[in-house]
Structures are given as structure tokens and as C-alpha cells.
Amino acid sequence: MSNTDEGIKMIKDRLCCKRLLLLLDDVNKKNQLNALMGKCDWFGEGSKLIITNREVVNVIEVDCAYELNCMDYNKSLQLFSKCAFRRDCPLDDYLTHSRKAVGIAQSLPLALEVIGSSLSGSKKEKWDVILKMLEKVPHEEVSSKLKISYETLDDRQKHVFLNVACLFIECDKNIVIQMDDSELFRKKPWKLCSICP
Known part of the structure; x- marks a missing residue:
């Protein structure tokens, strides 16, 4: 495929009558999602779509959302x-x-x-x-795999992540969420925390 439009046409043509399970991981932009599955009628009846990024899920119509908890x-x-x-x-x-x-x-x-x-x-x-x-x-292998996730964040998300990682250890999650748009998260983390790289 030479462009997105060709890919969209191919997906619609080949998968419109097929029931499928589609797992989208690391899809973090709405245009990526639109290119992979613009409308529900692109796939056959009974198809299931799982999206691992909550921010993308929030911008499309979904039947149900499930937040995964830590393993017991x-x-x-x-x-x-x-x-x-x-x-x-x-x-x-x-x-x-x-x-x-x-x-x-x-x-x-x-x-x-x-x-x-x-x-x-x-x-x-x-x-x-x-x-x-x-x-x-x-462990080095765990760190390198987690670093991949960090590298996919945009600059603002990286700033928020580093501020939370350095300043809010063992804090109540709800307090941190409420502070999301505060002045604290607009500052660069290394100006707040001496241990950040």
C-alpha cells in the first residue's frame, strides 16, 4: 500500500464480511484509529475490537470500557x-x-x-x-521495555509522567488526577526534581 486511503479501501473490501477479533495496542492518535477501523460496518457482524489506550477510547463510541487492575x-x-x-x-x-x-x-x-x-x-x-x-x-530488560512506552508519549505527557514519578510516590491517585491541569504540570520536571534526568 502506498498511502492510507489504499489501506482503508483494502480493509473495508477484505474484512467487511468477516467476523474478527482486533486488538489495537499503542494506537495513540484518532487518525490512526480512523485508518484502521473508521466505522463498525467495516467488519462483519459479531466482531470485537479491543483498544488498550484509554485516551483513544474516550474519543470514539464504545459499547463498554474495562479498566484493568493490577494482578492480585x-x-x-x-x-x-x-x-x-x-x-x-x-x-x-x-x-x-x-x-x-x-x-x-x-x-x-x-x-x-x-x-x-x-x-x-x-x-x-x-x-x-x-x-x-x-x-x-x-532489571535492565524490564526497564528497556518500559522505556519504549515512555518514548511514545508526547512532550507534555512526558513532563506529567516525570513529575508524578518524582513527586507523588505513594500519593492518592485522585489527588494527582485533580492536579493534572495545575501549574505544577506545566513546569518541566527537572526544574522541580533534582533526581530526574
């Missing part, structure tokens, strides 16, 4: 155990270490998988060293 502790421990031990629960000798790892990962699935896989097959001594290090510095 037991599911987090289970996911970690599958990656570290290839089973649903940690080995008895590693239970304390596994709980510590889940705490460090803060129930983030990506972090649980990366940390669990990196500790798999290691002796307790190595676990002690790695977990101690991870308490201070996040």
Missing part, C-alpha cells in the same frame, strides 16, 4: 513461579525469596516474567544477590 498477590506469585520454577507455586525452600521478588516486581506481569526467568535454575545465594540488586535498580 496470589496470581502474581503463580505467574512468577511458572517462570522461575515451571510450576504453579514456589518450592518450599524458595517461598520467602519468591514473595520478595513479587514485592519488588509490584505485581507487574512483565517484571514478574523477566525476573522469574532470570532467577530460574539459580541457587539461593544468587537469588539473594539479584534480589538485593533489584531492590535498588530495576
Whole structure:
């Protein structure tokens, strides 16, 4: 396809009678969404569309919205155990270490998988060293994947993110949301926080 219009025509022609499940991740502009699925009649009856970006969802008509919550502790421990031990629960000798790892990962699935896989097959001594290090510095693979998400933000979103990350640790989410348009978020974070890069 040489341009967006060609792509739109192809999508309409080829998918108009097909029932499909479409997952759109990292779509952050309305024009991207319009090019991929302008109207519901582009796809066959019974099609499902999942969009992972709440800001894009807010500008289109949706049947339902679902906010994903963090994994609960037991599911987090289970996911970690599958990656570290290839089973649903940690080995008895590693239970304390596994709980510590889940705490460090803060129930983030990506972090649980990366940390669990990196500790798999290691002796307790190595676990002690790695977990101690991870308490201070996040795992490089997790950091690099999270950095991709950060890089997709526009300048204003980056400023807000850095201000929240540096200044509102363990604050009530609702307080931060109410402050979104305040003077604080219009300033560059490095003028507010000496630890920001």
C-alpha cells in the first residue's frame, strides 16, 4: 500500500464480511484509529475490537470500557513461579525469596516474567544477590521495555509522567488526577526534581 486511503479501501473490501477479533495496542492518535477501523460496518457482524489506550477510547463510541487492575498477590506469585520454577507455586525452600521478588516486581506481569526467568535454575545465594540488586535498580530488560512506552508519549505527557514519578510516590491517585491541569504540570520536571534526568 502506498498511502492510507489504499489501506482503508483494502480493509473495508477484505474484512467487511468477516467476523474478527482486533486488538489495537499503542494506537495513540484518532487518525490512526480512523485508518484502521473508521466505522463498525467495516467488519462483519459479531466482531470485537479491543483498544488498550484509554485516551483513544474516550474519543470514539464504545459499547463498554474495562479498566484493568493490577494482578492480585496470589496470581502474581503463580505467574512468577511458572517462570522461575515451571510450576504453579514456589518450592518450599524458595517461598520467602519468591514473595520478595513479587514485592519488588509490584505485581507487574512483565517484571514478574523477566525476573522469574532470570532467577530460574539459580541457587539461593544468587537469588539473594539479584534480589538485593533489584531492590535498588530495576532489571535492565524490564526497564528497556518500559522505556519504549515512555518514548511514545508526547512532550507534555512526558513532563506529567516525570513529575508524578518524582513527586507523588505513594500519593492518592485522585489527588494527582485533580492536579493534572495545575501549574505544577506545566513546569518541566527537572526544574522541580533534582533526581530526574
